[in-house]
Amino acid sequence: MQQDRILGALAFLREAERLKDVLRSGHTSSGRRESVAEHTWRLCLMALVFADELGGIDMAKLLKLCIVHDLGEAIGGDIPAVMQDGKTDKTAQERADLIILTQALDPARRAEILGLWEEYEAASSPEAVLAKGLDKLETILQHNQGKNPADFDYAFNLAYGRRQTSAHAFLAQVRDILDEETRARAADSQRTG
Template identity: 50%
Template sequence: MTTPESLDGVLTFIEAAGALKDTLRSGCTAGGRVESVAEHSWRLGLLALVLGRDHPELDLMRVQSLCLVHDLGEALHGDIPAIDQADDPDRTARERRDFRTLVAPLPEATRADLTALHDEYEEVASPEARFVKALDKLETLIHHTEGANGPDFDYAFNLDYGRTATDRVPRVAALRAMVDEKTRTRLRHRGDR
């Protein structure tokens, strides 16, 4: 239970998490503006809400919670673009440290709950985490495909990105096939294929 004494820590946490509104990702929106991590997390939650109805075996409150916490660690040191993640072997450990720093002001039970959710997502340790991981990759692909990105944007990267995660969930894999076709169209219009 949040006590009056712990409200200061809650406010500190919420203000720090607000940095995700200004933490930018690499792709542009359809209008040409660079997307924030908060916007990505919002649309991830929306995808989960819409597709979650097809998965009665999942705890949808847990799914939404995973959506909200999955990128919180990026509030401190930013987002690493998907295309650059292989070149940053410390990324996961750094984001976990940043996540722990971010939740430190929270009451102990709340901090433990959020940390458990974060770890569940990172370890893909439940059906809900597998679902959210698949949707996280899909949302990134959708964003890249619809975005007003620069002429050097690597759309070909999208055709393999996150496939292991998206292929684990049949409905997500079906949507992925549609997004892949849009990616191929973007490539053809650029003359890459």
């Protein structure tokens, strides 16, 4: 039985590798579009770096939530927030994609990953609330740091994820700093654009 679990896990990991090629709308500081895997990596790093500021949370759970939050995008890709029109149920699509992606895993591991993803989506625990807020902050940080196209809409970021980033006092504090950076980037792009 252990051999089957190992083979299933390896099959899953091979499929999850797709996240390295799924591109997001954000650009790195060198101007290359970032991948979902890169975003997830820095989201986890952000959670680790800010752990002491987040209060008595289960850090392992927070990291697990961060790791699985965009996992379904390995199948269906990323839909940038500015392109979400409400006609497509992004949550339902990601869940369906995650079910496909995890089919090779043993039932217990599959249920764990699906449960974590559902917890994240519903923001049903303090860790999930933090993961959602940190996700928005990482995106804004990348947009402020990235070498973006001339027509990049910095104003969008000033409203983006406001509900999630105001759910915790520390997230709101980080958001205030990032909003100032966003305003500065917008002003710079107006002068040089």
